[in-house]
Amino acid sequence: MSQSCTPIDDYDYEPIDLGGPSFRLLMLHQGSTIDRIECTLLQAWFDGENACPYEALSYTWGGNQRTNPIKVNGKTLVITANLFLALRELRLVDRDRILWADAICIDQSNAEERGHQVQQMGTIYSHAEQVIFWLGEGSYPTNALLDSLQKLEEESQRHVHRHWKPTDAGWSRLWQLAQSIQSPGFKDLQRMGMEMLLDRPWFRRIWILQEVANARSAVVRCGKRCVPARTFTLAPSLLGVQPKPRCQAVLDIMPGASRNNSWWSCKRDLYNLLRIFKESEASDPRDMIFALLGLATDVRDDSSLRADYTKSVTDVIRDVALFLFGLPHPPSYTMPRFLALFPNLNEGYLVQAVEIYDETYNKVDLLEDREDGVMVTARVVAAAARNPNGGIHAIRRLLHRRAKDFIITEELVILLARSFTSNLMEILLEQRGQVIAITEGILKAAQENELEPEQMMDVIIKMGGEKVLQAAHNAANLDRIEPFLRRYAKKTGVTVKTTQDVPMLISHLQMRDGNK
Numbered sequence: 001m002s003q004s005c006t007p008i009d010d011y012d013y014e015p016i017d018l019g020g021p022s023f024r025l026l027m028l029h030q031g032s033t034i035d036r037i038e039c040t041l042l043q044a045w046f047d048g049e050n051a052c053p054y055e056a057l058s059y060t061w062g063g064n065q066r067t068n069p070i071k072v073n074g075k076t077l078v079i080t081a082n083l084f085l086a087l088r089e090l091r092l093v094d095r096d097r098i099l100w101a102d103a104i105c106i107d108q109s110n111a112e113e114r115g116h117q118v119q120q121m122g123t124i125y126s127h128a129e130q131v132i133f134w135l136g137e138g139s140y141p142t143n144a145l146l147d148s149l150q151k152l153e154e155e156s157q158r159h160v161h162r163h164w165k166p167t168d169a170g171w172s173r174l175w176q177l178a179q180s181i182q183s184p185g186f187k188d189l190q191r192m193g194m195e196m197l198l199d200r201p202w203f204r205r206i207w208i209l210q211e212v213a214n215a216r217s218a219v220v221r222c223g224k225r226c227v228p229a230r231t232f233t234l235a236p237s238l239l240g241v242q243p244k245p246r247c248q249a250v251l252d253i254m255p256g257a258s259r260n261n262s263w264w265s266c267k268r269d270l271y272n273l274l275r276i277f278k279e280s281e282a283s284d285p286r287d288m289i290f291a292l293l294g295l296a297t298d299v300r301d302d303s304s305l306r307a308d309y310t311k312s313v314t315d316v317i318r319d320v321a322l323f324l325f326g327l328p329h330p331p332s333y334t335m336p337r338f339l340a341l342f343p344n345l346n347e348g349y350l351v352q353a354v355e356i357y358d359e360t361y362n363k364v365d366l367l368e369d370r371e372d373g374v375m376v377t378a379r380v381v382a383a384a385a386r387n388p389n390g391g392i393h394a395i396r397r398l399l400h401r402r403a404k405d406f407i408i409t410e411e412l413v414i415l416l417a418r419s420f421t422s423n424l425m426e427i428l429l430e431q432r433g434q435v436i437a438i439t440e441g442i443l444k445a446a447q448e449n450e451l452e453p454e455q456m457m458d459v460i461i462k463m464g465g466e467k468v469l470q471a472a473h474n475a476a477n478l479d480r481i482e483p484f485l486r487r488y489a490k491k492t493g494v495t496v497k498t499t500q501d502v503p504m505l506i507s508h509l510q511m512r513d514g515n516k
Contacts, residue, residue: 011077013107014041018116021046023124024105025054026072028087028097037070037087039104046123054098056128058211058218059086060136060201061103061283072104079103086134089224100124111309118307121207122214122294131215133208133254135200138223144186145193145235146225151178153231166234166258175238191239197222198236198247206280206291213253213264213295230256246279270296270305271324271370278339284309285335286316299323325349343373347380350398354384357394367402374405378412385419395424403431410439417445422455429463438467440475447483457487 016022027040044052062082069078070087079087083103090097106117117124125131138146152171155178164170179186197220202208212218218229233251236243243251252262259265263276273292282288290307293299305323317338321330325345333341346367353367367374376398384391395416399406406412406428413436416425425446429436438460449456461468468488475481 011072011075013110014043016043016113018112021120021123023100023117023120025052026099026101026104028091028099030092030095030097032093033088033091037084037091039070039072039087041073041105042098046120046127051127052098053129054100055130055132056125056211056215057086057090057099057101057132057134058125058202058208058215059083059101059134060205062136062201077104082134082136085137086132086221089221090132090134100128114309115307118290118294121210125211125214126216128215129217131211131218133202133212133218133220133229135197135202135220135222138225139193139196141189141193142196142222143193143225145190145197146220146222146227148178148190149227149231149235150225151180152234153228154178156231164257165261166256167237171234172238175234187239191241194235194239194241198241198243201281203247203250204279204281206277206282206288208250209253209277209280210291210294212250213259215255218255229254233258246277249276267297267369268295269298269369270320274339274342275371275373278342285313286311288335288339289316289320321345326352343370344375346370346374347377350374350376350380351383354380354391354394354398355387357384357387357390374402376402376406378407378409378415381412381415381420385415392420392424395420396427399424399427399431403427406432408432408435410437410441413442414445417442417456417460418448419450422449422452422459425456426459426463429459433463436467438464438471440471440477440481443468443471443475443481443484447481447487454487457484458491461488461491 016024022043022045025042025044027042029038029040031038042052044054060082061080066078066080068081068084069076070084071077080103083101087101090099102117107113135142152175155174159170159174215229219226220229220232233254233256235241236248236251249263252258253264270292273296274289277292278288280288280291282291286309289305293305293307299305305319311319313335314332317333317335318328318330320338321327321342324342325348327345327348330338330345350367380398381395384395387394413428416428443460446456446460447453464471472478472481472485472488478485
């Protein structure tokens, strides 16, 4: 979509109405492949049944350098090579064609207009009669693949397949019927063509997610070859090609049977969209955020996040950090750095949340939708310990929902042993006991517990097992944990009068356990 680049020419756009749902359409005039490309820009509005029918182009700019001139409204506009190739291939010889292509239909030098048009991206692509996924020029392997897929499309028209899933065995049977060349080498050629297309820059472009997901009907176009998108999505499984997760995510949301069963039909919050697609590409770093706003279900009604190209990258990152983590002053990041590290900000979010957690302010719940990157550290537990009203409840909720995300350190276990209830320690030991090393410091913290020291010691004695004996055996100063050892002896029926008796206690218990 809108990418930041400096125009080579001085083309002047007629302004559009930025106060309403206005946009421009491109009339691509008919002509042969050797004729100069000539176009007319038309103003249009989303006006119900009176809207002008058009097709929308989804493509990559192919770099910021504009090298190819075309005529628009009788004036010269210089565009990128990939867009020039697309227009040349899409031009019809017998009639004009109405298209929407962002680099021509949007005044890229007008930041306000770019933001206005980005807000309408979903509408532009969802209202198009057809979206054209332009993958660039064709080659012998890609032509072989798309020719075979076109034959599959023709074969499918003779069969009832409306309710077939993409994995239905019927597609494999039709694929075999559609193969005019059966040699093993030809299948390798088809597979090579598929892999080449999946490696095209189009699949890495962040903006295509919105363009693909909003398309009602779409075709995949590569050079002169063209197949329906719903047929193209079948190719990897038919050929035994395993797309990269990013490519598969795009294939899953193309128009067809797979879309309703894909990630698109699940909750699409901004946090998880950023996590999944953070390695996508955009010429303008701000587009790594702006391109996802129309997809995120938790952003649509929030006025704090809007595509605004008058804002700097730093401002955009600050807005996102405030929205996702409640952090008004995040560390200073470049966009790549922010995308690589943003899950780490969950810790700061949790610290703030557990410090003010109570029954009416339940902010911790928001992190339950975040699949990974949420680390419950000693810093979070310490913050909860400072909350006398809701800290215990906050840690209990986190233990029940995210026990696997507790970063187990001695400091964290000591905090839990000293400042929280024994049932929370019991939950932690049940869930993560295998990775918790019981130490002298933990035993000392348990005997000093501020709420229920005896119960805390009993839980550690019960669930710590041999680790408790090992901690006593390795203790540098047995006097520091004497109350705990007396409690241990009482629970196990062995008399301990002084710390001098501890080695005897340890030996006795080890012999007893060894005879079981």
